[in-house]
Amino acid sequence: MSETTPRATAREQILNAYEEMLVESGPTAVTLEAVAKRAGVSKGGLLYHFGSKDALLQGLLDRLSEVNERDLANARSSPDGVLRYYLRTSFSDVTQEVQLHRSVLAAIQMLAHDSRAAEALRNQFESWRELLREHIADPLTAELVAMVGDGIYLNAVLGVPTTVIQDNVDEVLSRLDVLEEERT
Secondary structure, eight states: OOOOOOOOOHHHHHHHHHHHHHHHHOGGGOOHHHHHHHHTSOHHHHHHHOSSHHHHHHHHHHHHHHHHHHHHHHHHHOTTOHHHHHHHHHHHHHHTTOHHHHHHHHHHHTTTTOHHHHHHHHHHHHHHHHHHHHHOSSHHHHHHHHHHHHHHHHHHHTTOOHHHHHHHHHHHHHHHHHHHHHHO
């Protein structure tokens, strides 16, 4: 018997369409009518879930927060540990186009248009820094790891070959292991 994935709700379809349009064309090309059409719902259906463009943006930012919280929970429960999870998903999320990556890209498109996008992104990045500080004894090392992860993510977004990024991640993890051994 084959497994079926549940169909996205109308609300999810609308948010998916909004994210796609922001990433592909930027915020100036986004209208409620265009989002509704792309989502396969009526404009009235869109307005039922999101009464305005402002509400639609808030829905996107709420989704970013929810998806980020799930990813933080995945990191906490990862058998490889938080550090390895963070660095490896900093590029694999891009190559696998996971929801968190799509939401981040869409929010980035809104940076110049709404201060809530910057606040949401800052909160997301800070939540990862807090988690890293909980799992890395030295605060400076935790901050450096966060910055390395940010750089890995940016390189993946810019299309640096995955093999190059993977090799660099492996080398960083090796060196962090050595540092940790020296501390103990």
